[in-house]
Amino acid sequence: xCERTQWxxxxxxxxxxxxxxxxxxxxxxxxxxxxxxxxDNCENLDEVVHKMTQHKPxxxxxxxxWTPEQAAGVFATAKSIVPDIxxxxxxxxxxxxxxxxxxxxxxIVEVPKLLS
Numbered sequence: 439x440c441e442r443t444q445w446x447x448x449x450x451x452x453x454x455x456x457x458x459x460x461x462x463x464x465x466x467x468x469x470x471x472x473x474x475x476x477x478d479n480c481e482n483l484d485e486v487v488h489k490m491t492q493h494k495p496x497x498x499x500x501x502x503x504w505t506p507e508q509a510a511g512v513f514a515t516a517k518s519i520v521p522d523i524x525x526x527x528x529x530x531x532x533x534x535x536x537x538x539x540x541x542x543x544x545x546i547v548e549v550p551k552l553l554s
Contacts, residue, residue, distance in 0.1 A: 443496075445474040445553060448489050450512050451501035454479040460538055461499075464545040472553055486512055490519040497524045497553070502532040502541065526552050 451457035461476045468474065477493045480486050490498075498516045500509040509527035516523050526548065533541050 442473045443553075445472060445497050446477045446493060446495040447474055447497045447499065448478050448480065448493060448495040448516075449476065449499050449501065450480045450483070450486065450504065450509075452481055452503055453501075454481055456538065457501060460541050460545075463542045464549065467542070467546050468549060471550065474549075480512075483508065483512060486515050487519065490516050494520055495523065496520065497526075499525075499545075500527040502528040502530055502534070505530055524552050 447461065449457045449461060457479045458476065465474045465476065474497075477495055478489050480489050489495075498512070500512050504512070504527065506527065513525040513527075516525060528541060528544065532544060
């Protein structure tokens with residue numbers, strides 16, 4: 439039996455408790471297929487370098503409050519520290535327009551595509 443990759447996830451979200459809660463729901467839903475640990479959250483864009491350097495995660499998600507340009511900047515910074523990191527931006531406005539359940543449902547569909 440091959441060993442499963444342990445995915446160390448950092449999120450970029452101005453609402454850290456919400457990030458922790460929603461990512462926790464996603465992790466629970468995907469636990470039979472993936473070993474994902476939410477290691478930290480960046481509350482603002484200035485924290486990205488420090489948290490990337492500190493944790494060396496292999497996955498980073500930008501929450502839906504960030505524009506595509508801001509997410510691209512986060513991902514460029516992340517890749518400068520961890521070149522093979524997997525990145526994903528939740529579509530801008532998803533949380534505001536459709537609520538937290540929509541974000542969790544979206545991640546349950548999209549994360550397997552990212553990690554496989």
